[in-house]
Amino acid sequence: MHKVEMRSSPIDINGKPKVVVAGDPSLAADVCKWMPDALYDLSLVDTGKFLIDSLLASNTDLVIINSSLPDIDAISIVQSVSSLKKPPYLIIRSDTDEEIDRVILLEIGADDCIALSCGPREIKARVRALFRRRFGQANHLNVVVNKPDNHLPEATFLGWTLDRNRRQLYSASGEVTSLTHSEYLILNALFSEPGVIKDRSSLMGLMADINQVLEERSLDVFISRLRKKILTRGRNDLIETVRGKGYRLRVSTSEQLLNSTR
Numbered sequence: 001m002h003k004v005e006m007r008s009s010p011i012d013i014n015g016k017p018k019v020v021v022a023g024d025p026s027l028a029a030d031v032c033k034w035m036p037d038a039l040y041d042l043s044l045v046d047t048g049k050f051l052i053d054s055l056l057a058s059n060t061d062l063v064i065i066n067s068s069l070p071d072i073d074a075i076s077i078v079q080s081v082s083s084l085k086k087p088p089y090l091i092i093r094s095d096t097d098e099e100i101d102r103v104i105l106l107e108i109g110a111d112d113c114i115a116l117s118c119g120p121r122e123i124k125a126r127v128r129a130l131f132r133r134r135f136g137q138a139n140h141l142n143v144v145v146n147k148p149d150n151h152l153p154e155a156t157f158l159g160w161t162l163d164r165n166r167r168q169l170y171s172a173s174g175e176v177t178s179l180t181h182s183e184y185l186i187l188n189a190l191f192s193e194p195g196v197i198k199d200r201s202s203l204m205g206l207m208a209d210i211n212q213v214l215e216e217r218s219l220d221v222f223i224s225r226l227r228k229k230i231l232t233r234g235r236n237d238l239i240e241t242v243r244g245k246g247y248r249l250r251v252s253t254s255e256q257l258l259n260s261t262r
Helices: 025-034 048-057 073-080 097-108 120-136 181-192 200-208 218-231 251-260
Strands: 018-020 042-046 062-065 089-093 112-114 154-157 158-163 168-170 177-178 239-242 246-249
Touching: 018 025, 018 048, 025 042, 025 048, 042 200, 048 073, 062 073, 062 120, 062 177, 073 089, 073 239, 089 120, 097 112, 097 177, 154 181, 158 181, 181 200, 181 218, 181 246, 200 218, 200 246
Parallel strands: 018 042, 018 062, 062 089, 089 112
Antiparallel strands: 154 158, 158 168, 168 177, 239 246
């Protein structure tokens, strides 16, 4: 008997995007490993019937079809999801790498169709790109920021992702930027509270904790290096200098940053 596995409450009270992953349970579980439930409200279904029932029962932001469903073909499921009153975004992971299969699904209503060979890092980037459209365009100054939690494995801001385990920064397209320990400490502080000014003394204090001998302009050097690295992955400067106060992520130009990552 097919079941729906709910990994969190059907009522989203935490502001996390609600995502339903459909397909073979073992393959769907793999997708969920790439999308931690600290960041997403995840549900798993293994039939088309349970997928539609789940979408009718509560509002959903995104559906990922990770493999063929036993009771419905891909074209029919795209048409069914698209016909809902409030359709979610729909990503389909193709069973083949044939371009024509993906083109057909896109033409009839899928928001994205991913080749079978597509890796997890690209899938995560595509998911973030879709959510930027849903949550980032209503107001060019309205940036969706989760409550700071430095224990989460990732911190995100306008398509950028700071991987706290690997201490690396990823652009919206999945390009990786390696960080030195000091650069990571600075960026982690900024990502923890986007838009909040971090004063120079607090940022200097982070680096002093790792027993570095710091000169007056050391922080500026680290920020300059960070900016150069970030600019190689995008067309805009992510870090803003607030004269006389410190640094913050550049919330005031969110619309420009969003456009640059598409």
